[in-house]
Amino acid sequence: MTWHQPSEQQLAASYAGQAVxxxxxxxxxxxxxxxxxxxxxxxxxxxxxxxxxxxxxxxxTSPVIDRLIRTLDASVHLDRSAEPGWVIIRLEDSVALHALLSLVSVALKANL
Structure with a gap:
């Protein structure tokens, strides 16, 4: 049996699965x-x-993005979305996964 290193897409999908x-x-x-x-x-x-x-x-939300703009812009895993109030996180590694889970808490507080 030959071991193959997972592709970047497979790794990203696995981090998305862990997030779910x-x-x-x-x-x-x-x-x-x-x-x-x-x-x-x-x-x-x-x-x-x-x-x-x-x-x-x-x-x-836009107010949270405005407050965190410097931190968000410094992240290699995060991009601003064309959709106001939204960001896009690329789940490329465990750092991105942990950032996502932390930011979900922020998103919940901002939206509720």
Whole structure:
């Protein structure tokens, strides 16, 4: 049996899977699978979309993004979304996964 190193896309998908497993345990979040994405909402507000290709869209809200702009811009895993109030996180490694889980808490406080 030959071992093959997983591709970047496979690794990203595994981090997205780990995020789904972690977030399923959060009592305030409701999960819905929609095609190639898993969406988590709280109080009928969409908070996060995890995509099969290893990215996550996170609804931080515009005021939070404005407050955290320097920190967010310094992250190699994070991009601003064209959608106001949202950011995109590339789940490339465990650092990005932990950042996502931390920012979900911020997103929940900002949206509820």
């Amino acid at each position: 497993e972690s977030l399923r345990a959060w009592p305030t979040l409701v999960m819905v699978r929609d095609g190639e994405a898993v969406t988590f909402s709280a109080s009928d507000r969409e908070i996060i979309r995890l995509h099969d290709h290893g990215t996550a869209d996170l609804h931080l």
